[in-house]
Amino acid sequence: MGLQPYLLLSATVFSIGLFGVMTRRNTIGILLGIELMMNAVNINLVAFSRYTAAVSGMIFTVFTICITVTEAALGLAIVILLFRVRRTVMADHLDLLKG
Amino acid sequence: MISNPATLALAAWLLPALSFLVLAIVYPLRRLGKPAAWFSTLCAAAAVISAFLTWNTASAATEPLRLVWPWLPSGGVTIADVGVLVDAQSSVMLCLVTLVSFLVQFYSLGYLHDEPAPSFGRYYAYQSLFAFSMIGLALSPNLLQLFMCWELVGLCSYLLIGYWYQRPSAARAAVKAFWITKAGDVGLLIGIVMLWRLTGTFDFEQLRMMATSGAIPVAGLSIITFAIYMGAMGKSAQFPFHVWLPDAMEGPTPVSALIHAATMVTAGVYLLVRTDWLFALTPNVLTIVAWIGAFTALLAAVLACVQDDIKRVLAYSTVSQLGYMMTAIGAGVAPAGFLHLLTHGLFKALLFLGAGAVIHAVGSNDLPRMGGLARRMPQTALLFIVGTLSLAGIPLFGGFLSKEEILGAVWMGGLPGPFALLMLVAFLTAFYMFRVVFLAFFGRPAPAAAVAHAGHAGAAATGGAAPRVAHAHLHNEAVVEGAHVNEAPHAHEPPATMLLPLWVLGLMTMAVGVYTTFGGAATAGFFVGGEHVAANAEPALPPGWLTPAAVSAGIAGILLAWLTYQTRTISATSLAAAFGPIRTAAIRKFWIDDLFEAIYGVILLGFSRVVGWIDRYIVDGVLNLLSDWTVQAGDELRGIQTGKPQDYVYGVATGVLVLVLLMRLVF
Numbered sequence: 001m002g003l004q005p006y007l008l009l010s011a012t013v014f015s016i017g018l019f020g021v022m023t024r025r026n027t028i029g030i031l032l033g034i035e036l037m038m039n040a041v042n043i044n045l046v047a048f049s050r051y052t053a054a055v056s057g058m059i060f061t062v063f064t065i066c067i068t069v070t071e072a073a074l075g076l077a078i079v080i081l082l083f084r085v086r087r088t089v090m091a092d093h094l095d096l097l098k099g
Numbered sequence: 100m101i102s103n104p105a106t107l108a109l110a111a112w113l114l115p116a117l118s119f120l121v122l123a124i125v126y127p128l129r130r131l132g133k134p135a136a137w138f139s140t141l142c143a144a145a146a147v148i149s150a151f152l153t154w155n156t157a158s159a160a161t162e163p164l165r166l167v168w169p170w171l172p173s174g175g176v177t178i179a180d181v182g183v184l185v186d187a188q189s190s191v192m193l194c195l196v197t198l199v200s201f202l203v204q205f206y207s208l209g210y211l212h213d214e215p216a217p218s219f220g221r222y223y224a225y226q227s228l229f230a231f232s233m234i235g236l237a238l239s240p241n242l243l244q245l246f247m248c249w250e251l252v253g254l255c256s257y258l259l260i261g262y263w264y265q266r267p268s269a270a271r272a273a274v275k276a277f278w279i280t281k282a283g284d285v286g287l288l289i290g291i292v293m294l295w296r297l298t299g300t301f302d303f304e305q306l307r308m309m310a311t312s313g314a315i316p317v318a319g320l321s322i323i324t325f326a327i328y329m330g331a332m333g334k335s336a337q338f339p340f341h342v343w344l345p346d347a348m349e350g351p352t353p354v355s356a357l358i359h360a361a362t363m364v365t366a367g368v369y370l371l372v373r374t375d376w377l378f379a380l381t382p383n384v385l386t387i388v389a390w391i392g393a394f395t396a397l398l399a400a401v402l403a404c405v406q407d408d409i410k411r412v413l414a415y416s417t418v419s420q421l422g423y424m425m426t427a428i429g430a431g432v433a434p435a436g437f438l439h440l441l442t443h444g445l446f447k448a449l450l451f452l453g454a455g456a457v458i459h460a461v462g463s464n465d466l467p468r469m470g471g472l473a474r475r476m477p478q479t480a481l482l483f484i485v486g487t488l489s490l491a492g493i494p495l496f497g498g499f500l501s502k503e504e505i506l507g508a509v510w511m512g513g514l515p516g517p518f519a520l521l522m523l524v525a526f527l528t529a530f531y532m533f534r535v536v537f538l539a540f541f542g543r544p545a546p547a548a549a550v551a552h553a554g555h556a557g558a559a560a561t562g563g564a565a566p567r568v569a570h571a572h573l574h575n576e577a578v579v580e581g582a583h584v585n586e587a588p589h590a591h592e593p594p595a596t597m598l599l600p601l602w603v604l605g606l607m608t609m610a611v612g613v614y615t616t617f618g619g620a621a622t623a624g625f626f627v628g629g630e631h632v633a634a635n636a637e638p639a640l641p642p643g644w645l646t647p648a649a650v651s652a653g654i655a656g657i658l659l660a661w662l663t664y665q666t667r668t669i670s671a672t673s674l675a676a677a678f679g680p681i682r683t684a685a686i687r688k689f690w691i692d693d694l695f696e697a698i699y700g701v702i703l704l705g706f707s708r709v710v711g712w713i714d715r716y717i718v719d720g721v722l723n724l725l726s727d728w729t730v731q732a733g734d735e736l737r738g739i740q741t742g743k744p745q746d747y748v749y750g751v752a753t754g755v756l757v758l759v760l761l762m763r764l765v766f
Binding site: 094 | 744748
C-alpha cells in the first residue's frame with residue numbers, strides 16, 4: 001500500500017476535526033475536535049516516517065501523543081473552571097474578547 | 100613684588116571675579132549686606148591699584164604685552180586665546196573702568212545704605228561681575244573674548260537696571276535695554292564670524308598686521324565692518340538704537356554712572372577704536388559712522404533740552420556725547436574719540452554721582468521740584484558745576500581738549516555736514532546742562548518745597564528721617580507722592596561715602612582739564628598712546644578759528660540758559676513757543692519709541708499671530724485630522740472582533756485555505 005491512502009485518511013480525520021471545532025457550540029465538543037486534528041497529524045507523521053524509513057517521525061509521534069494528553073487534561077480543567085465561573089460552557093456565550 | 104604689567108593687569112581682572120565668586124557662592128556673606136559690600140569695594144580698590152601700576156609700566160613699553168592661554172582647542176589648532184593684552188589703549192581703559200567701578204561701589208555704600216541687606220549684597224555681586232566683564236572686554240586679546248565679555252556686560256546692565264525688579268517700569272526698562280542691545284549684538288556676532296571666515300583668526304594683533312600689510316581682501320569687507328558697527332550702535336546707543344539708554348535710568352543712580360555713562364555704553368566706541376585699522380579699509384562705512392554719530396548727537400541734545408527728569412537729561416547727554424565719539428571715529432581719528440571717551444567717563448560719572456547726591460537729598464528726579472540747592476549742598480553744587488563746565492567744553496575743564504580734538508578731526512576729515520551738526524550740539528549741550536544747573540542749584544526753591552519749609556522748620560533738626568524717606572521714593576513711587584513735599588527743606592550734603600568719590604572725580608577732571616588745556620594736543624598722547632596721536636596729528640592742524648568758535652558756542656549756550664532760567668530775562672515759555680513743533684516732537688521723543696512700539700505691536704505681533712494661526716490650524720490641523728481618521732477607522736474595524744473563539748478559527752482556516760490556493764494558482 002502506498003502513501004496516498006494514509007494521507008487521505010489523515011486529511012479526512014483532520015477535516016472532520018476542523019468541522020467539529022468550527023461547528024460545535026459545546027466547548028467539550030471543540031476539545032474533541034482538536035483531539036481529532038492532532039491525531040490526523042500523528043497519522044501523517046507515522047505514514048511519512050514509514051515512507052522515508054526515518055525513525056525520527058515515530059519518536060516525534062510519541063511526543064505528540066504526550067502533548068495531546070496533557071492538552072486534553074488542561075483543556076478539560078479550563079472548561080470545568082469556566083463552568084464554575086460563567087455557569088456555561090457554550091462557546092458562543094464566551095465572548096469577553098469582543099471588540 | 101610683581102612688576103610685569105601683564106600680570107598686574109591679570110590681577111586687576113581677576114580681583115572682581117574673586118569678589119563675584121565669593122559673593123555668589125558664600126550665601127550667608129551676601130545676605131549680610133554690609134560686609135559683602137565692603138569686601139567687593141576692597142577688591143575693587145585693589146584692582147584700581149594694580150590697574151594704575153599696569154598703566155604706569157605699560158605706557159613705557161613699546162610692544163603690546165600679552166599673557167594668554169589657549170582656549171577652544173580644536174583638532175590640534177587653538178581657535179582663540181583667553182587672557183590679557185596690555186597696550187597703551189587697553190591699560191588706560193583698564194584704569195578708567197577700575198577707577199569708576201571702585202568709586203561707584205564706594206559711593207553706593209552711602210547711596211544705598213537703606214536697602215535691605217540681601218539685596219544690598221546682590222547689588223555688590225552684580226557690581227563685581229560687571230567690573231570683571233568690563234575689564235575682560237577692555238583687556239581682551241581677541242574678538243572672541245571681547246564678544247563674550249560684551250554679552251556679560253549686557254547681562255550685568257540688565258540685572259542692574261532691573262535691580263528694583265519689583266517696579267514694573269524698572270523690569271520693562273531692563274528688558275528693553277537687553278533686547279535692543281541684543282539686536283546690535285547679532286550684527287556683531289555675524290561680523291566677527293564673517294571676519295574669521297575671511298582671515299582665519301580672531302586675534303587683534305594678527306588681524307592688525309594683516310590689515311596694515313593689506314592681506315585682508317577689501318571686497319566684501321564693508322559688510323563685515325558694518326556688522327561690527329551694528330554691535331557698537333546697540334551698545335553705544337546710536338540712532339536708532341538709542342531708545343534703551345534713557346529708560347535704563349530706572350536703575351539706581353550709581354549704576355547709571357558706572358554702566359550707562361562711563362564704561363559699558365562706551366564699549367561700542369572702544370570696539371571701534373580697537374579695530375580702527377580695520378575700519379580704515381572701508382571708508383564708506385566710516386562715513387556712515389560719522390553721519391549717524393553726528394545725527395545721534397544732535398537728536399539726543401534736542402531731546403535733552405525738554406526733559407524735566409535730571410537723570411534723563413544726563414542720559415540723553417551721554418547719548419549725545421557718544422555720538423561725538425563716533426563722529427570722531429568716523430572722521431578717521433579714533434584717538435580723538437578715545438580721548439573723549441576717557442574724559443567723558445570721568446566727568447559724566449561725576450555728573451551722575453552728583454545727580455545721585457541731589458536725588459538722595461531731594462527725594463525726586465524732577466527738576467521743577469528742586470531749586471536753590473547750592474545753599475544747602477555747596478560742595479555737591481560746586482562739583483556738579485565742574486562736571487557741567489567740562490561737558491560744555493570750557494577751557495581748563497576735562498572735556499575741553501577732547502571736544503576740540505573731535506571737532507578738529509571732523510573738520511579736517513572733510514565732513515562739513517557732521518561738523519556743523521556737532522557745533523550746534525556744542526551749543527545745545529551747554530544750554531541744557533546749565534538749564535539743569537540753574538533749575539536745580541540756583542534760583543528759588545520750588546514753591547511746594549518753600550511752603551513745606553515754613554511748616555517743618557523745626558523738623559530739620561531731626562534730620563535722620565529725611566534720607567530714609569528719600570529712599571522710599573526709590574522703592575515705591577506711591578510713597579514719594581505723599582512724602583516729597585517735606586523733603587527739599589531737609590536737603591543737606593550727602594554722607595562722606597558719597598562726597599568722597601565726587602571730590603576724587605572732580606579733582607581728576609580738573610587735573611586732566613588743566614593738564615590738557617596748557618599742554619595742547621600733544622598731551623593727548625599721554626592718555627591714548629603716543630604713536631597713534633603722533634601719526635594722526637602730524638599731517639595738518641585744524642584751523643585757528645576752531646577753538647574760539649567751539650568755546651563761544653559753549654558760552655552762548657551757557658548765556659542763553661542763564662538768561663532764561665536764572666535772570667528770567669527770556670521767558671522759558673516764550674522760548675518754548677518759538678520752537679513749538681520741535682519741542683512737541685522732542686517731548687514725544689521724535690516718535691522713535693512709538694515707532695519701535697508700532698513695529699513691535701503691528702509687525703512683530705501681527706507676524707506672530709499669523710504664525711500662531713498657521714501653527715494652530717494648519718500644522719496642528721493636519722495632525723488632528725490624521726488622528727481623527729485613525730480613531731474613526733479603529734471604530735469601524737473593531738466590529739470584526741466578535742470575541743467568539745470559533746470565528747477566529749474560521750478566520751485562521753480561511754486564511755490557510757487562501758494561502759494554499761494562492762500557492763497553487765499564483766506561484
